Amino acid sequence: MTKVYGIKNCDTVKKAIKWLADNALSPQLHDYRVDGLDANWLAQMADKFGWENLVNKRSTTWRGLDDEIKNNLSKELALKVLNEQPTLIKRPIVLTENIALIGFNETEYEQAFGK
Numbered sequence: 734m735t736k737v738y739g740i741k742n743c744d745t746v747k748k749a750i751k752w753l754a755d756n757a758l759s760p761q762l763h764d765y766r767v768d769g770l771d772a773n774w775l776a777q778m779a780d781k782f783g784w785e786n787l788v789n790k791r792s793t794t795w796r797g798l799d800d801e802i803k804n805n806l807s808k809e810l811a812l813k814v815l816n817e818q819p820t821l822i823k824r825p826i827v828l829t830e831n832i833a834l835i836g837f838n839e840t841e842y843e844q845a846f847g848k
Contacts, residue, residue, distance in 0.1 A: 738763045739824035746825045749837040753827070756848050760827075765819035772816050778826060782835050784808040787815060789823040 735758045739746035746762070753760035779787055788811055789795060795803070798821075802814060815822050827834040832845050842848070 734829065735760045736763060736828045737761065738765070738826040738828070739822075740764055740766055740820060743824050745837045749825045749827060749842070752837070752839060752842055756842075756846060758829075758846060765822070770816060770819045772812070775812055775816055775822075779808065779812060781833055782826075784811045786835060787811065787822055789821055792821055794818050794821040 735753055737746065737750055737753065737760045739749075739762070741747075741762060741764045750760045750762060775787075788806070798814070802810065806814075823835055825835075825837065827842075834841060834845055
């Protein structure tokens with residue numbers, strides 16, 4: 734099973750889901766807004782990818798954050814803010830039994846999935 738974590742109306746998530754479906758990888762979306770976000774899962778993703786990589790600094794949510802938060806971001810604060818505002822998480826996160834990807838890069842996906 735290929736699990737895609739993100740938000741269904743995100744263009745990057747849509748591209749990843751399309752690529753996965755086109756390559757017969759049966760993607761299943763976990764939409765943070767609909768399905769929620771688990772703090773333990775988020776901590777595991779921070780360990781896997783690095784908490785800095787989870788923060789989407791190009792997002793509208795990032796631009797709307799207080800400068801105090803942006804300027805003092807630590808792992809603990811980042812996880813708290815990401816849990817409160819999941820739209821700040823870089824998207825998508827794609828997980829299978831053996832593969833973990835963040836963001837969408839077609840070349841990376843081709844290499845990871847052997848396509």
